[in-house]
Amino acid sequence: MQKAILLIISLIFCTAQQAFAQQETTYIKAGFLYNSEQNTLQKNKVIAVKGNKIVSIGDYSTIPQNSKTIDLTAYTVLPGLIDAHTHVLFSQDANQDFAEHSMQMLTMESEALRTLRGSKRAKSYLDVGITSIKDLGNSGLFLDVALRDAINEGTIVGPRIFASGPIISATGGQIYGVNPAHQHLIDLEYRIIKSEADARNAVREHVNQKVDLIKIATDNIPNNSALSVAEMKSIVKTAHASGLTVTAHSITNQSAYNAIQAGVDGIEHGFNLADSTLTLMAKKNVFLVPTENSRAYSLIYNKLAGFDETDVEWIDNYLQRMKDRLKRAIAKGVTIIAGSDNYTDIEVTRGNSSKDMFRAYFEMRMKPLDILQSATYLSALHFNKENEIGVLKPNAYADIIAVKGSLTNDFLETLSNVVFVMKDGEVYVEKFN
Numbered sequence: 001m002q003k004a005i006l007l008i009i010s011l012i013f014c015t016a017q018q019a020f021a022q023q024e025t026t027y028i029k030a031g032f033l034y035n036s037e038q039n040t041l042q043k044n045k046v047i048a049v050k051g052n053k054i055v056s057i058g059d060y061s062t063i064p065q066n067s068k069t070i071d072l073t074a075y076t077v078l079p080g081l082i083d084a085h086t087h088v089l090f091s092q093d094a095n096q097d098f099a100e101h102s103m104q105m106l107t108m109e110s111e112a113l114r115t116l117r118g119s120k121r122a123k124s125y126l127d128v129g130i131t132s133i134k135d136l137g138n139s140g141l142f143l144d145v146a147l148r149d150a151i152n153e154g155t156i157v158g159p160r161i162f163a164s165g166p167i168i169s170a171t172g173g174q175i176y177g178v179n180p181a182h183q184h185l186i187d188l189e190y191r192i193i194k195s196e197a198d199a200r201n202a203v204r205e206h207v208n209q210k211v212d213l214i215k216i217a218t219d220n221i222p223n224n225s226a227l228s229v230a231e232m233k234s235i236v237k238t239a240h241a242s243g244l245t246v247t248a249h250s251i252t253n254q255s256a257y258n259a260i261q262a263g264v265d266g267i268e269h270g271f272n273l274a275d276s277t278l279t280l281m282a283k284k285n286v287f288l289v290p291t292e293n294s295r296a297y298s299l300i301y302n303k304l305a306g307f308d309e310t311d312v313e314w315i316d317n318y319l320q321r322m323k324d325r326l327k328r329a330i331a332k333g334v335t336i337i338a339g340s341d342n343y344t345d346i347e348v349t350r351g352n353s354s355k356d357m358f359r360a361y362f363e364m365r366m367k368p369l370d371i372l373q374s375a376t377y378l379s380a381l382h383f384n385k386e387n388e389i390g391v392l393k394p395n396a397y398a399d400i401i402a403v404k405g406s407l408t409n410d411f412l413e414t415l416s417n418v419v420f421v422m423k424d425g426e427v428y429v430e431k432f433n
C-alpha cells in the first residue's frame with residue numbers, strides 16, 4: 001500500500017516536472033525574419049517557442065529577463081522550407097533507364113531495404129533546412145506512409161513527410177515496355193484504375209491507408225495510356241470529400257487541360273503548357289510545380305549519364321523553353337510552388353540535390369523572396385496547411401531555420417549556408433561560426 005502511494009507521488013512529481021519542462025518558453029532572436037505571408041524581411045524580431053509550437057512573434061523588448069534564448073541576431077530566420085515534390089523511396093543512377101530500374105527494384109530490392117535507404121535520404125532534407133516534404137509516389141505499397149509514421153513517432157529522424165501513397169494512374173503506369181504477362185508487377189508501385197467506380201475505390205483505399213494527399217498521373221508518357229476526364233473527376237470528388245488535395249503529373253498540354261477540367265488542385269511538371277491552359281490555371285487557382293534543374297545540375301547529369309560532354313545544346317534549349325514557360329506562367333498569375341522531383345543520384349545527398357530547385361528558379365529569373373514564398377507559405381496554403389507549416393506565426397509548428405548572408409543580395413550562397421534547423425521545437429542543426 002505504502003509502495004503504491006510512493007509510486008503515485010513519484011508519478012505526480014515526474015508528470016509535474018515534465019509539464020514544467022514543456023512549458024518553458026525559448027526565445028529565438030532573429031537579426032532578420034522572413035515573413036512568408038507578407039513576403040517581406042523584418043528586422044530584429046523574436047520568436048517565442050513553447051513545446052513544438054510557436055507562441056508569439058514580437059520585438060526584442062518582449063523577452064523576459066533570465067529566459068532561455070537562442071541568439072540568431074547575426075542571421076536571417078525563416079520558416080522551415082518545403083519541397084513539394086520528392087521521391088525519397090526511389091533513386092536511380094543517371095545512366096539507368098527508369099522503367100528497367102523500376103522493374104529491377106520491384107523484384108530484387110526488399111521493402112525493408114528500400115525503406116531503410118529511404119529513411120537516410122529523408123533525413124538529409126532536415127540537414128539542409130527542408131523541414132517538410134510532399135512525397136509523391138514511387139514508394140511501393142505505402143512505404144512513404146510508413147516512413148512518415150516512423151518519423152512522427154520518433155523512431156527515426158527526418159522531415160515532416162506528407163505522403164501520397166501509390167500514384168493513381170491508367171493502365172501501365174509510368175513503367176513502359178512491360179509485357180502483358182508481367183503487368184501485375186506494376187500494381188506494386190502504382191494504383192492502376194480501370195473505371196470511374198474503380199477510381200473512387202482507389203481514393204478510398206488511399207484514405208484508408210491515411211495518405212495526406214492524392215497524386216495522379218494524368219498521362220503516362222512515354223506509355224501512351226492516360227486517365228479520362230470522367231475518371232479524374234471521380235478521383236477529385238472523392239478526395240475533396242475526404243479533405244485531400246489532388247495533384248497531377250502532366251507532360252502534355254492536353255493531359256494538363258483535362259486534369260484542370262476535372263478539378264485538380266495542382267499540376268506537376270507541366271513542361272508543355274500552352275498560354276490558354278496557363279490562363280485557365282490562374283482562373284481556377286490551380287498551382288504549378290515546375291520541377292526543373294539548374295544548368296550546373298544538368299551538366300553533372302549529362303556527364304554521369306555518359307552523354308557527350310561537349311554537346312550541351314540540348315540542355316540550353318531545354319532550359320530556355322522552361323524559362324519561357326515559367327515566365328509565361330508567372331505573367332498569367334499562376335501560383336508557383338517549389339518542388340524538385342530529384343531522384344537521380346548526382347553524388348550529393350538527396351537534400352542537397354533537392355535544393356537545386358532554388359538555383360533553377362533563380363536562373364529563370366524568379367525573385368529571391370518569391371522563390372522563398374513558393375517554398376513556404378504558398379506551398380502550405382495550397383495544401384490547407386497554412387496555419388501549421390511554412391509560416392512563422394502563433395500556433396504554427398516550430399519549424400524554424402536560419403541562414404547566414406543576405407537573401408536579397410546573395411541568394412544562392414545564403415540559402416546554402418544553413419546554420420540552424422529546428423523542427424517541431426527540437427534543434428537538429430546548430431553550426432555557428
Ligand SMILES: [Zn+2]
Nearest residue numbers: 085087136341
Ligand atoms: Zn515526380
